[in-house]
Amino acid sequence: MLNFTFHNPTKIIFGRNTIGTIGEEIAKDGHKKVLMVYGMGSIKKTGVYELVVNSLKSHGVEFVEVGGVKPNPVLSKVVEAVNVARKEKVTAILGVGGGSTIDTAKAVAVGVLYEGNVWDAFTKKYQPEKALPVYVVLTLSATGTEMNPNAVITNEETGEKYGMSYPCIYPKVSIIDPSVQFHLPPKQTANGAVDAMAHIFEYYFSGVENTDVQDEMAEGVLRTIIRYTEKLLNDPTDYEARAQFAWCTTLALNGFISAGVGGGDWACHAIEHALSALYDIAHGEGLAIVVPAWMKYTMMRNLKKFQRFAEEVMEITPDGKSSVQIAAEGIEKLKAWFASIGQPTTLKDAGIPREEIPKIVENVAKRTLPIGKLVKLDKEDIVRILEIGAS
Numbered sequence: 146m147l148n149f150t151f152h153n154p155t156k157i158i159f160g161r162n163t164i165g166t167i168g169e170e171i172a173k174d175g176h177k178k179v180l181m182v183y184g185m186g187s188i189k190k191t192g193v194y195e196l197v198v199n200s201l202k203s204h205g206v207e208f209v210e211v212g213g214v215k216p217n218p219v220l221s222k223v224v225e226a227v228n229v230a231r232k233e234k235v236t237a238i239l240g241v242g243g244g245s246t247i248d249t250a251k252a253v254a255v256g257v258l259y260e261g262n263v264w265d266a267f268t269k270k271y272q273p274e275k276a277l278p279v280y281v282v283l284t285l286s287a288t289g290t291e292m293n294p295n296a297v298i299t300n301e302e303t304g305e306k307y308g309m310s311y312p313c314i315y316p317k318v319s320i321i322d323p324s325v326q327f328h329l330p331p332k333q334t335a336n337g338a339v340d341a342m343a344h345i346f347e348y349y350f351s352g353v354e355n356t357d358v359q360d361e362m363a364e365g366v367l368r369t370i371i372r373y374t375e376k377l378l379n380d381p382t383d384y385e386a387r388a389q390f391a392w393c394t395t396l397a398l399n400g401f402i403s404a405g406v407g408g409g410d411w412a413c414h415a416i417e418h419a420l421s422a423l424y425d426i427a428h429g430e431g432l433a434i435v436v437p438a439w440m441k442y443t444m445m446r447n448l449k450k451f452q453r454f455a456e457e458v459m460e461i462t463p464d465g466k467s468s469v470q471i472a473a474e475g476i477e478k479l480k481a482w483f484a485s486i487g488q489p490t491t492l493k494d495a496g497i498p499r500e501e502i503p504k505i506v507e508n509v510a511k512r513t514l515p516i517g518k519l520v521k522l523d524k525e526d527i528v529r530i531l532e533i534g535a536s
Contacts, residue, residue, distance in 0.1 A: 146355050146405040153400050155292045156318045159392070161384070163322050164193060164282055167239070168200035170318045171280055176237040178207040179280070180230045182250045184214045184242040188284060193325050197241055197282055209233045217421050217428070218245040218252075220264055220300045227256035227263060230277070237278040237317075243285030243333075244340075244428075248296035251314040254279045264300055267307040274313060281319035285329060286391040287337030287429065289344060289398030291319035299422050305511055306422035308414075321395065323387035331378050334390075335486040336429025338374040341394040342367055343417075343432040347409040348402055349454070350440075352447055352519040356406050363402050364457045366393050371458075374486060412517030413439050416527060419508035426495055433488035434495060437480040438534030443520045444472050451475065493536045502531045 158166055171179060181197070188194040201208050211226040230238065230253060238257075240250030254276040256263030265271035283291045290296065294315045297308040349363045370393045376386040396402065403409060416439070417431035444451045452468045455461040455475020459482075463471060480490050489495040492502075506527050515521035522530070 146358075147353060147407050149405045151400060151404045152312075153292060153315065155316045155399075157292060157395070158318065158320045159322075160388075161322060161324050163320050164196045164325070165200045167197055167280065167282055167318070167320055168202070168204035168206050171201070171206050171237060171239070172204040174237070174278065174317065176206060176278070178209070178233065178235045179237045179239045180226065180233065180235045180253065181208045181210050181239045181241060182214060182226055182246055182253065183210070183212045183240075184246050186212065187328075188241055191284070191325055191328050193241065193282065193284055197239075208239070209235065214242065214246045214249045216245050217299050217306070217425055218249045218297075220298055220302075223249055223252040223256060223263055223298060226253040230257045235277070237280060239280045239282070241282040241284065243283070244288030244290045247279075247281055247283070247290040247316070248288070248298060250279050250281070251276070251290070251296040251316075252298050252309075253277075254314060255309075255311070264298075266311070267298060267300075267309045273311050276311070276313040279314060279316045281316045283319060283321045283391075284325055285333060285337065286321070286323075286326065286394040287333075287340045289341065289395055291316060291321065292395050292399040295398070297418070303511075304422050304508060306418040307512070308418075321391055323391045324384055326387050326391065327382040329381060331381070332427075332487060334374060334377050334381065335488055336427045337390075337394055338370050338486065339429040339433045339436075339483060339488055341397040342370055343413060343436055344398040345402060346436060347411050347414065348406045350443070350447055350450055350519055351406060351408075351410045353406050359402055359404070359406050360453070362396075364454075366396055366402070367458045369393050370397075371482065378486060408518070410518040412520075412522050415512060415516045416505075416509055416530065419505045420495075420497070423501075423505065423508055424495070424497055426489075430489050430495060433483040433490055434492060434534045435530070437476055437483070437490060438530045440476045440479075441473075441533050442526070442530045444476065445469075446520050448472055491534055491536050492531065499532070499535045502528060502535070505531060
C-alpha cells in the first residue's frame with residue numbers, strides 16, 4: 146500500500162424526504178443568494194424543482210437559474226452561467242441534477258473567481274485554489290461527483306473533453322434521495338452502473354500491490370452494483386435497490402477505494418472522452434466499449450489481479466483452468482453483462498465505423514501521451530485497443 150492523505154470534506158445527507166433540507170444547509174452557511182444550475186427540465190416534471198425552490202424560499206435564500214445543461218456538458222453553458230453568477234452577485238452555486246449538472250456547477254464555481262477563460266483550469270494552465278461553495282441535490286447516481294473534487298466538461302469548439310480535479314470544488318453538502326430516481330429510464334441506470342464500475346477499475350487494475358483492503362472494498366461494491374442494477378432494471382421503483390445503487394456509485398469515486406492505491410490508471414477514461422466528445426454518446430456507453438477492450442489488451446501485465454477479478458466478481462470457477470483462461474473468461478463475462486443491460490460493447494454497436502479510429506486516436510493524443518499507469522499507452526497501443534473494441 147502506498148502512502149496517502151485522506152480528506153473528504155463533503156457532508157452527505159442521504160435518504161427519503163431529504164431534499165427539503167437544502168435551504169437550511171445553504172442558509173446556515175450564511176449565503177443569501179445562489180445560482181441554481183440544472184439540466185433539460187426533468188426536475189420540474191418529477192417535483193424536485195418545487196421541493197428545492199420551496200426549501201430555498203422558506204429559509205430566505207434568493208436564487209437565480211441557469212437551466213439547459215445537456216449530457217456531456219459543454220463549456221459554452223459554463224461561460225453562460227459564470228456571466229449570470231457574476232451579474233447577480235451570488236455567493237454559492239447549487240447544482241440540481243446528475244453528473245453533468247454538478248460538473249457544470251463546479252466549473253462555474255471556479256470560473257466566477259477567475260478572470261481568464263475557465264477552460265484554463267481543465268488544461269492545467271490555471272490551477273485554482275479557490276472557488277465559490279458548491280451545493281448539490283443529486284437526481285441521477287453515476288459519476289460520484291457529489292462527493293469528489295472532479296469535473297468533466299467538453300469544449301465544443303475544439304472537440305476536447307477534459308477533466309479537472311481540485312480540492313476547492315468538493316461540494317459542501319450533497320443531498321441524495323434515492324426515491325427521486327424512480328423515474329429514470331433503464332438506459333440511464335445502466336449508464337450509471339458502467340460509469341461507477343469503470344471508476345473502480347481505474348484503481349483496482351492500476352498495478353499497485355498489497356492493497357487487500359481496497360481490493361475487498363472494490364470487489365464488494367462491484368458485486369453490489371451488478372446485483373442491484375439487475376434489480377432496478379426489473380423494478381425501477383425498488384427503494385432499497387435504488388439506495389444500495391446510489392451509495393455504491395458515490396463510494397466508487399469518493400476516495401475510500403483509491404486511498405493507498407495512488408492516482409489510478411485512467412487510460413479508459415481518456416480514450417472514452419474522445420468517443421463522447423466526437424460522437425456525443427453517453428459516457429457509460431463509451432466505457433462499455435473501451436473497458437473490455439483495454440482489459441484484453443493489458444491483461445497479461447496484471448494477470449494475477451485479472452484472475453482475482455474473474456473469480457471474486459464475475460464468479461468464474463477455476464475448474465482446472467489456467468490463470469489466462471480464468472482472466473479471459475472474466476473479461477468476456479463482464480462484456481456480456483454490459484450487453485445484457487443494454488449497453489453497446491463495440492464501436493459498431495454505437496454506430497462508429499472502424500475507419501474513424503485514426504480520428505479518435507488523434508483526439509486522445511491532444512492530451513499528453515503516453516496515457517495510463519498499468520501499461521503506458523502511445524498512439525499505436527490506443528489503435529490496437531480500439532481495433533479490439535471495433536466489432
